[in-house]
Amino acid sequence: MRVTTSKSKNSESFYITKSYTNAQGKSTSKTIRKLGTLAELSKRLGTDRDGVMAWAEEEARLETLKYKSEMEDAVVMIPFHSNKLMDCNRKKFFAGGYLFLQSVYYGLKMDSICTKIRSRYKFEYDLNAILSDLIYTRVLEPSSKSASFTAAKQFLEAPAYQLHDIYRALSVLAKELDFIQAEVYKNSFFLGRRNDKILYYDCTNYYFEMEQEDGCKKYGKSKEHRPNPIIQMGLFTDGDGLPLAFSLFPGNQNEQKSLKPLETKILQQFGCEKFIYCSDAGLASEDNRAFNHLGQRAFIVTQSIKKLPAEDHEWALNRNGFKRLADDSTADITQLTDEDKQGIFYKDEPYTTKKVHQRLIITYSPKYAAYQKAVRGEQVARAEKMVSSGSLKRQRKNPNDPARFVNKVSVTKAGEKADIHYYLDLDRIAEEEKYDGLYAVCTDLLDDDVADILNVSEGRWQIEDCFRTMKTEFEARPVYLSREDRIKAHFLTCFLALLHFRLLKRSLKSPCTTEQLLQILKSMNFADIEEQGFMPLYERQTITDELHEACGFRTDYQFLTKRKMKEIQKKSKRR
Structure with missing residues (x-):
């Protein structure tokens, strides 16, 4: 008024x-x-x-x-006529789950980032609208860029751009990949703290539906054992599992070499200087450890016991010298009570290599030992069946293949062809039993508490969960794009979608799984009621209440006038 x-x-x-x-x-x-x-x-x-x-x-x-x-408090009266046909070509169904992701998008000031990028180019399309829709559809309805454009038309705010604008925008996004990552990291502090004193790093790869190598798409060791060209991704997350930065490199490149370039960008562009680097043994080379021993950085990495020098290897397998993690009291892990079997035991010693003076920590978990023994027991049973039936297939390189417990010997009779006999390799079984329940960690934190060090190391599961979400729920692979700049932009949108989703999930008070939150967001649809307003078509639950509380608006009224819906859309874009 x-x-x-x-x-x-x-x-x-x-x-x-x-x-x-x-x-x-x-x-x-x-x-x-x-x-x-x-x-x-x-x-x-x-x-x-x-x-x-x-x-x-x-x-x-x-x-x-x-x-x-x-x-x-108004009661809305809308007349319906049983003998009146629906209007032709009028959309009745709208998707509204993107509104909650939109709240995170504007909280990260993504629109300001797009404005800065636009000032450096002369394109006419709306980069902010394109990038936001690519992020929302990657979470809600992951598919090709063409299908994403179609899916975005179901949103309450339909796109005003054209399909060809999306492909043009991908080239710009690829050029600004490093800038966008750095800006998003800085802006993420507006939505809460970042545990950037601990950084987890890991690599994975994505396959392409093609048969010939091209550009960065090279034949390499696929995580999914596929015979397709792959491209590799290195990903940093913070201590809470929120994505921090990523890089792409050829499928045939050694993944250990991917760390330094990406970490250097983080040091220079992100302003992160003091943190603990944490990775598995595959990314814990001597050079990577030495690199993270510089400045104010430190490292906590997994160590392969089998690859230790002979003296340290013997010490690691020795069952003496362990302490209880709970109280540092001496313990005999060969004589444990039922109560002790629920705990963790450790021992540590100095471990010096050519480049870094380190600390080697060996842990023993009775529960993990029992689990490994049970798994191996089933594999041995399968190996015995292979031997008795004589149906041994060619042994695979998979370390969990039961065929690894089967060996063979050739018996030659005079003047006759040699016969091959298969038998159960008891020595191989006994050798594997030595490592049951044991786990090794190396660090240059020489005086820190062991419990704190192990707690950091155990957090590596979060980055594995990030990869699982991108590959499974967000369907980041297979990749159907061919131009390398557009491939970079594709993974940028996947990375940003993961960050948006995780920030939204963190804002909820009650814990929920990735699958639960995705199901709720995808179900939050609305029906247009005779152009008078919208009726929610989803079920109100605890999660929906918490989503509304976190984002500062509500869509779960029995009826929403068009004016009310516009107010909700405006609120979802407030910072």
């Missing part, structure tokens, strides 16, 4: 008017109440024109409050 005036030759009148959008989509206004002429109001209020205007503005404010109160 606002105050308007109308002047004639002899008088000036004051009115309260209301703006609205008519059926044709045009903005107009109507008079709600006439307050009177200036002469009448000046005489009644005993003031001049400025005083009359101040009084009129207060009346407009009260009228606005009254209108809002009435609208909140």
Whole structure:
């Protein structure tokens, strides 16, 4: 509501008017109440024109409050006709789960990032709208870029750009990949703290539906054992599992060499200087450890016991010298009570290599030992069946293949062809039993508490969960794009989608799984009711209540007028 005036030759009148959008989509206004002429109001209020205007503005404010109160409690009556056909080509179904991701998007100031990028180019399309829709559809309905464009048309705010604009935007996003990552990291602090004192690093790869190598798409060791060209991704996450930065490199490159370039970018562009680097043994080469021993950085990495020098290897397998992690008391792990079998035991010693003076920690978990023994027991049973049936297939390189416990010997009779006999390799079984329950960690934190060090190391599962989410729920592979710049942009949108989703999940008070939250977001749809407003089509639950509370708006009323829905859309874009 606002105050308007109308002047004639002899008088000036004051009115309260209301703006609205008519059926044709045009903005107009109507008079709600006439307050009177200036002469009448000046005489009644005993003031001049400025005083009359101040009084009129207060009346407009009260009228606005009254209108809002009435609208909140209003019963909406919409007539339906059983003999009237639906309007042709009028959309009735809308997806609304993206509104919650949109709240995170604008909280990260992604629109400002797009504005900065646009200032460096001369394109006409809306980069902010394209990038936001690519992120939302990657979470809600992952598919090709063409299918994502179609899916975005189901949103309450349909795209105004064209499909060809998306492919043009991908090239720009690829060029600005490092800038976007650095800006997003800095802006993420507006949405809460970042545990960037611990950084986890790991690599994975993604396959392409093609048979020939091309560019960075090279034949390499696929994580999924596929005979397709692959591209590799190195990913940093913080201590809470929130994505921090990523890089791409050829499928045939040694993944250990991917660490330094990406970590250097983090040091230079992100402003992170003091942190603990944590990775598995595959990314814990001597060079990587030495690199993270510089400056204010430190490392905690997994160590392969089998690859230790002979003296340290013997010490690691020795069952003596262990302590209880709970109280540092001496313990004999060969004589444990039922209560002790629930705990963790450790021993440590200095471990010096050519480049770094380290600390080697060996842990023993009775529960993990029992698990490994049970798994191997099933594999041995399968190996025995192979031997007895004589149906031994060619042994695979998989370390969990039961065929590894089967050996063979050739028996030659005089003048006859050699016969091959298979037998169960008991020595191999006994050798594997030596490592049951044992786990090794190396670190240059020589004086820190062992429990704290192990707690950091155990957090590596979070980065594995990031890869699983991107590959499974977000369907980041197989990759169907061919141009390398567009491939980079594809993985950028996957990375940003993962960050948005994880930040949204963190904002909830109650714990929930990735699958549960995705199911809720995908179900939050609305039906258009005779162009009068929208009716929610989802089930209200605890998670939906927490989503609304975290994002600062509600969509779970029985009926939402068009005006109310526009207010919700505006609120989802507030920082």
